[in-house]
Amino acid sequence: MTRYGSLPPGWAERIEALATGGLEPVPPRPSATILLLRDQPGRPERGPEVYMQRRHSAMDFAAGMYVFPGGSVDPGDADLPAGWSGPRPDAWAELLGCPVELAGAVVCAAVRETFEECGVLLASSAADPDTLVETSGDAWEADRLALARHETTLADLFARLDLVLRGDLLHPWTHWVTPEFEPRRYDTWFFVAEMPARGQARDVSGEADLSVWHRPLDALADYRTGGIDMMPPTLVTLREIALHRDTAGVLAAAEARIPLPAPLTARLRPRPREDDPIELMWPVEDPFGAEPFPLDRPVRAAQPVPVAPRVPVEAVERSRPGRASSGP
Numbered sequence: 001m002t003r004y005g006s007l008p009p010g011w012a013e014r015i016e017a018l019a020t021g022g023l024e025p026v027p028p029r030p031s032a033t034i035l036l037l038r039d040q041p042g043r044p045e046r047g048p049e050v051y052m053q054r055r056h057s058a059m060d061f062a063a064g065m066y067v068f069p070g071g072s073v074d075p076g077d078a079d080l081p082a083g084w085s086g087p088r089p090d091a092w093a094e095l096l097g098c099p100v101e102l103a104g105a106v107v108c109a110a111v112r113e114t115f116e117e118c119g120v121l122l123a124s125s126a127a128d129p130d131t132l133v134e135t136s137g138d139a140w141e142a143d144r145l146a147l148a149r150h151e152t153t154l155a156d157l158f159a160r161l162d163l164v165l166r167g168d169l170l171h172p173w174t175h176w177v178t179p180e181f182e183p184r185r186y187d188t189w190f191f192v193a194e195m196p197a198r199g200q201a202r203d204v205s206g207e208a209d210l211s212v213w214h215r216p217l218d219a220l221a222d223y224r225t226g227g228i229d230m231m232p233p234t235l236v237t238l239r240e241i242a243l244h245r246d247t248a249g250v251l252a253a254a255e256a257r258i259p260l261p262a263p264l265t266a267r268l269r270p271r272p273r274e275d276d277p278i279e280l281m282w283p284v285e286d287p288f289g290a291e292p293f294p295l296d297r298p299v300r301a302a303q304p305v306p307v308a309p310r311v312p313v314e315a316v317e318r319s320r321p322g323r324a325s326s327g328p
Contacts, residue, residue, distance in 0.1 A: 014181040019268050019278045025180035028187040030102060032110035033070025035173065035237065036120060037247040038195040038213070047215050048247040050238070051118065051201045054210040054228070066212075066219065066230050068237075069117040070110065072186065076153035077108040083126055083158055086168030095172050095258045096189055106189050107167050108154050116148045118201040118211065122170065122193065123163045132196045133163065144204065169193050171254035174240075176233040177265040187263065190237060192254050194247050216242035232266070236284050 017023035036051040052066045078101060080089065087095065089104035096103050115121040121135050135144070143161075146152045158165060170191045178185035195201065203211035214222075216238040222228045223235065230238075244250045264283040271278070 011181070014183075015268065015278060015280060018181040019271065020274075023181060026183065026185050028177050028185035030073040030106060030109075031071060031186040031188040032073065032106045032113060033068045033188055033190050034110050034114045034170070035068050035190065035192045035241065036114070036118070036195045036201060037192060037241075037250055039246050040215075047217065047242060047245060048250060049213040049215055050219075050241060051195070052212055052214050052219065053117070053203055053207075054212075055207055064229055065234070066214075066228050067234060068190075069114045069120075070188070071113040071117070073102075073105045073109040074112070074150070074153075076150070076155070077105040077112065079153050079155040080104045080108060081155045081158035081163070081165045083123075083162070083164035085124070085129065085164050085166050086170070092167070095260065097175070097260050097262070107170060108165070110170060110189070110191050111165055111167075112147060112154045115144055117204065117207070119144060119204050120196065120199045120201050122166045122196070123158065124166055126162045126164050129164055132166065132198060134198045136200070141204075171251055172258050172260050173254055174233075174237060174257070175260045175263040177263045179266040180268075188233070189260075190233070192241075192250055194251065232282070233264070236264075 014023060018025070037048040038051075039048055040046055050068070052068060054066050055064060089100045089107075092103035092107055093100040096106060098106070111122050115135070119135055119140075121133055121140075124130065124132050143152075143157055147154065147157065154165075157163070170193055172189065173192045174190045175188070176190070177187045201211070201213075203209075219228065219230070219238055220235070220242065223230055241250055244253060266283070267281045269279040269281050
């Protein structure tokens, strides 16, 4: 059971509005994100590192949160590059549990967003399909900016440069949907991929003010002490990654997770009567629990979380010392 005081500010008011019919959920936007993984030089036994960015405090969504590179599917992502390595869209549809047209667009969005946000492009030249392209230099930066400004599409860029999308390097990991009570909602597929040896991840998105390589256990420890803030999907995914010794272990585990199950989301528990308490159901252990969950075992199913809608937001802030007041 979780104290309401540990939930982010504003959640209870929106949860109550949803439970009482005063809030119409907005449709979630299809999205994709990639966990870029690398082993620590000389210390692979300490577990892989994952690339993360801290979003600017002025952002409308996930302000101040540590996140993985990613974003929404754009209309142009439906135009698939001719050069394509790995599962075809119909196979991706089975792996991701979505229609074929959307599956291809999600894969393109994952590759495009990672290039836009940290300069890493999971692609190879058609003339050398076994070697990933190295994207340093002014010409690559101009192409990255053109994509970010919607002046071109991934398919057009790949056609001009004769590139092959390396979908074989992407491994589906999990699938989350933002809860219905949130004003901005995303239907997000999470992938894991090994950081290219020739690549260099850097913060070029304009949406973040800091980028770091973090061991999952270290990131979770920083969250517990209030040093950083993360959303539930990020917390749970890091917990799952932390159970593996190295990048190869994570990629092998990804193979056992597909096809992906139904998307994870927090839901309101049905109330037979209007005077029944409002309870939030997490698909896994409550990330905002008063006591930190153990990190030495897999994530478990959660119990209902009582929500006290009329606790003042000020009381919530006082109950979360050291934590940013940004949204989930």
